[in-house]
Amino acid sequence: MKVSEIFFSIQGEGVEIGLPTVFLRLFACDLRCSWCDSMYAVEGRDFKEMTLSDVKRELERFGCKRVCITGGEPLIQKKELEVLVRDLLGEGYSIVLETGGHKEPPPVFWHESCIISMDCKCPSSGMEKKMRFDLFERLRPKDQLKFVIKDEVDYAYAKEVLNRYSIKANIVFQPVYGTSLRWLAEKVINDRLVGVRVLPQLHKVIWGDVRGV
Numbered sequence: 001m002k003v004s005e006i007f008f009s010i011q012g013e014g015v016e017i018g019l020p021t022v023f024l025r026l027f028a029c030d031l032r033c034s035w036c037d038s039m040y041a042v043e044g045r046d047f048k049e050m051t052l053s054d055v056k057r058e059l060e061r062f063g064c065k066r067v068c069i070t071g072g073e074p075l076i077q078k079k080e081l082e083v084l085v086r087d088l089l090g091e092g093y094s095i096v097l098e099t100g101g102h103k104e105p106p107p108v109f110w111h112e113s114c115i116i117s118m119d120c121k122c123p124s125s126g127m128e129k130k131m132r133f134d135l136f137e138r139l140r141p142k143d144q145l146k147f148v149i150k151d152e153v154d155y156a157y158a159k160e161v162l163n164r165y166s167i168k169a170n171i172v173f174q175p176v177y178g179t180s181l182r183w184l185a186e187k188v189i190n191d192r193l194v195g196v197r198v199l200p201q202l203h204k205v206i207w208g209d210v211r212g213v
């Protein structure tokens, strides 16, 4: 597998925010979000080729059975990833898959010990036309749909998506790094979006915009 990095930190995003987690960041992405904060895992040569057993050994090193698979876009390496995830689930791991909202997660990710965290890319990303809204409606109540919001246009778009589609998953509104969390929180309160969680990227609050945390 092409691996960008493996590290141990706290979960900085979504419904598992704050929980100690091992991160497996896979290399390569077929989207190009304007505000991407992990371009080192999207293009270039900054990755390591690792066998599945190498990856497993590295994950085990931290003694934590909670793993977040992120990227880049992890589902680009779907075949190998399915084998790895099946193996990890068999050993009692719980998994969060972070994926871009344009690819269908294979059956193994719909396991009860796996949370699918899907992005709905808003207009500021430049990727909104690539989204698969049918997938958003298939997410389970334990999964999450995350809107990364930069401005008023993104906010209005997110509200429109929530109105139009029947989504059972947890909804997260997260400001683009540099956009005001307070602005976003006040919008959600004023509009009485009572089912929406407004969350920061906690790792950036703690450590700033640096790699490997």
Ligand code: SF4
Pocket (backbone or CB within 6 Å): 029, 030, 031, 032, 033, 035, 036, 037, 038, 039, 041, 042, 071, 072, 073, 100
């Ligand atoms: S999908 Fe994620 S990794 Fe890919 S370009 Fe967008 S933000 Fe970056």
